[in-house]
Amino acid sequence: MGITRKTKAVKKLLSLFEPTVSAILAVDLIAQLKEEMNKTTVYRILDRLENEGIIHSFVGSDGLKWYAKCTGCSSNNHNDIHPHFQCTNCKKVTCLPVEIKIPIVENYTIENAAVFLVGKCNECSS
Amino acid sequence: MGITRKTKAVKKLLSLFEPTVSAILAVDLIAQLKEEMNKTTVYRILDRLENEGIIHSFVGSDGLKWYAKCTGCSSNNHNDIHPHFQCTNCKKVTCLPVEIKIPIVENYTIENAAVFLVGKCNECSS
């Protein structure tokens, strides 16, 4: 189950997540890998890696899809529930290593929460 | 500034938000109004109403745009910051009238938060 074959394409794509802690836009990955693989392949590999628990995805405030490395997830245990932050200045998106406290609201049984925060990162707030 | 002319189209669109507390998908509005106005018109009216502080928008977990009525906003004061909830069963999306407690995270100055909650609504959890 999952990524059964570690092809050149899979290795190449994974290598782009290595040097950074930031999340990466799916669209940016496609642009960056244009010479090396087809966009269909990029989307398919992202799908598989996410099912494997190697990366996770979320949607930004503009509806675009972001991907970032997981820490300690597997295919049957995706426990990477944390807020994501975007800097309004440098536009970088990062995973915040803090717990989300799921609110208790009457008449609603809340099972999951997606939190997208916006503000200024340390480097950009001079 | 804002909606200067209350046309038939504007009145009709606003009337769809009246009978419900739920949010409405932009795409659903377009489908529902297909016979009465063009989709371009729908998008343009939604834009204007949002700038006026009459409705507010947010993005669901699938990247689609939702709109809901504002309560007590104006064009220069959009203070409708609350979580949104989607029921996994009936798919309805509602505005939750609770305050979002913006987390304090070192190295990040958080200015805004979008919280999208998922679970079961009262009607659907038998």
Next chain:
DNA sequence: TATTTTACTGCAACAAAGTTGCGTTAAGCT
């Protein structure tokens, strides 16, 4: 190492959401 199997990839065509330009219509003011 040669053969075989099938997971993976490329391509082209498609789908859905949303935007833009421009000519036409109608809201609402005099």
Next chain:
DNA sequence: AGCTTAACGCAACTTTGTTGCAGTAAAATA
């Protein structure tokens, strides 16, 4: 009623993402 211009319809376009199918290559088997 006539005038001005905000608002509208339409078609064409952009962007993101998906699908079907034929061809390729990773890796298992012999």
